[in-house]
Amino acid sequence: MSDTTNCKSENWYASWFDTPYYHILYKDRNYREAQIFMDNLTHYLNLPEKAKVLDLACGKGRHSIYLNQLGYDVMGADLSENSIAEANKNANETLHFVVHDKREPFEDKFDAIFNLFTSFGYFENEEDNLQTLIAIKESLSEYGFAVIDFMNVYTVLENLIPEETKEVDGITFHIKRYESNHFIIKEIDFEADGQKFHFEEKVKAYTLEDFQRMMNEAGIYLLDTFGDYKLKKFHKNTSERLIMIFK
Incomplete structure (x- = not known):
């Protein structure tokens, strides 16, 4: 197993949205x-x-x-x-x-x-x-x-689920959510294709x-x-x- 691919680049959206895993995680959107x-x-x-x-x-x-x-x-x-x-x-x-x-x-x-x-x-x-x-x-x-x-933001913070696990297409996504420095942050960890991945989503609150x-x-x-x-x-x-x- 290789080291974790850590994708906490300054422009998180540039790397995360370009991966197939982003679309797998969110494929059940309504x-x-x-x-x-x-x-x-x-x-x-x-x-x-x-x-x-x-x-x-x-x-x-x-x-x-x-x-x-x-x-x-x-x-x-x-x-x-x-x-x-x-x-x-x-x-x-x-x-x-x-x-x-x-x-x-x-x-x-x-x-x-x-x-x-x-x-x-x-x-x-x-x-x-x-x-x-x-x-x-x-x-x-x-x-x-x-x-x-x-x-x-008011209802999101009120109902924030700090940790959850979602399994989609055989991939187990471990998700953490919290507020920090006026951002709402979601950390996403998972293993796929023989690699560990770590991504972050950060949106201004x-x-x-x-x-x-x-x-x-x-x-x-x-x-x-x-x-x-x-x-x-x-x-x-x-x-x-x-x-x-x-x-």
């Missing part, structure tokens, strides 16, 4: 719920037919594909080259995928930009997270709207107030907040999610 969320969102935003939509941090593109099936002209963007290579197998005339750093604005302008399932707050440096917000704002068309779907402060700084207008995928009102002590609509 995609039907995600589709209902996108139905509700696109309906709420009243997006025109063939609207240009950006799925920012799209992973393997499952949500981009669904948005495209709803009739939109979709661009999926992600930093992971492996994920984009996988997503590109589904590309068509109105569905495109690119490797992209979300701190950089797009030359194209979009009618809607979706940043879904807590794909924000990865950067150590606050300035980089602010830069991501500014890039989103600058990539919107004149009448466009952006959506960030984030965890509700941003509250609604933190987002409001950053949005003010970025010149962004927060239009609405919701607390779940059915778009019910946000309640800080009980809501599952923090979903923000802004421009």
Whole structure:
């Protein structure tokens, strides 16, 4: 057995999201719920037919594909080259995928930009997270709207499971969760293919107030907040999610 492959690089997302193990661990995510969320969102935003939509941090593109099936002209963007290579197998005339750093604005302008399932707050440096917000704002068309779907930090911390074990496809994942230095951290240890692996996920524990402060700084207008995928009102002590609509 070799030494543990320790992947606590500064940019944890660059290594972890590019491994097949990330997709194995999370393969049972509820995609039907995600589709209902996108139905509700696109309906709420009243997006025109063939609207240009950006799925920012799209992973393997499952949500981009669904948005495209709803009739939109979709661009999926992600930093992971492996994920984009996988997503590109589904590309068509109105569905495109690119490797992209979300701190950089797009030359194209979009009618809607979706940043879904807590794909924000990865950067150590606050300035980089602010830069991501500014890039989103600058990539919107004149009448466009952006959506960030984030965890509700209050309920996450209230219900944090410090340790658990999950077995998926014959791999036993040992997971630890804790808060440290205003980050929510998940440590993932497992053995696979004759090697021991250690990965970390780190997401800034941003509250609604933190987002409001950053949005003010970025010149962004927060239009609405919701607390779940059915778009019910946000309640800080009980809501599952923090979903923000802004421009």
